Amino acid sequence: MRALTLLAIALLVALFQIATVAEARDQFNQKDAVTIDPQKSYIFYRARSRLPVRFIREATPDELPAWRAQRAAALARAQATYERDADRYRTLTRSCETRSCRDRPEPPVRATEENFDFPPPEADNFVLVTSGPQFTRDGEEVSYLIAVPPGTYALYGSSGMLTTGVAHMCQCMGTVRFAAPAGQIVDLGMIRFPLSDVGRTFVEAPTVTPWTAAMTRPARLNGLPVIPAELRAADKIPNYLGGMINRHPALPGVLRYERDRVIDDRTGQPPAP
């Protein structure tokens, strides 16, 4: 029985690996030739831990009409549901007047344009860099390169397996963002997992150490349009994945906090939308 359990766990781990590789179809391995597609941008970074890293792309103006249509349709459905819930509530309330009810129903709230809770337009714009394939690997030092739609990205968080299941971690209460222009490779510098880098835990929120000239680049990037990421403060982000929350540590010249308010350290003001 113990052997079968171990086999099942091994199968689960293998499935997880297959799944993570599969989602990484835009992620370069150590043999892929790097050819720049002018319609895409590319994110490059170094790391010591091979934990997945999740970015989120800000919505662009041309994505808004489709999002507005989806929101309007969802609102209409919610309002129709409200009518049914209201009928049910009235029925249950009437029955509770004639006999005791252990759990009295709560009155439903009608969804309106103002109170309707619908994910914002960027909620589907995640990019996940998985633990493999790596772009380069030299002992514990690895690097990653992934092709992404051009846009402005925020460092969102990480995901991984715990013994109790899949866990997510996000820098929801303040993070950094950067532009990823078309036809360019953006060098983020080093992604760190402060605890995992020294082998203490498995899922935690990633942090960025900005690129410096002391960081070398793989020879395979020679001759390609590589630019250092211009990091900026990014405001709070919803906990879309329902995971654990954190915030990116302050970065001089980029990001700091006043209590829980995110401050753009260049301007002294909250980040511009």
Next chain:
Amino acid sequence: MRKTWAPLAAAILLMLPNAAGAQGTVASAEAPIDPATIPMPALAFTPTPEIEGNYDKYFVFNRAGTDFATAHADLLECDGYARGLSHRGPVGTNAHLGIVGGMLADSGSDMLYGSAERRRQQRHNMRTCMRFKEYRVFGLPKQIWETFNFEEGNRRVPEGERQRMLRIQARVASGPAPAVGEVLMPAGGEAAP
């Protein structure tokens, strides 16, 4: 640069976007609340090693010089980050029991381990968020704590009940600091899950 069938498995395992709503965005459109209408719970107790051993589970927040409206808004925001967590217990580890047996056993595992992990993550998120807002954390005995606090493992707390308790928590957070039970931030802060 491969494209394979596995996004389905990835979606199951990683619980990709759409699994949860826009948490952290729950807003309150209520009229201003008069804190005098909110009962202040009795918080006095004598710490024992057993009570102190559970401070990581049973705690309240307090911040000097904070008014009720601010504390209430802070708690609502943090509750937005801590509600409806997506964590699910391990899937597939009971495959040796067959398809139906495995699913039932997985469900049981989630009831046990997933539920405990969701409660742990909820506590982590509340503490992390409120620490960032510079609140102090004070431990309580479970018997006092459970009269105005809630946790979500396998059940959703009814919204009316949740809001009632959050208002009492705001009363505590904006009132006099508890006399005993302060939980100091561990080295490294709340970053470690």
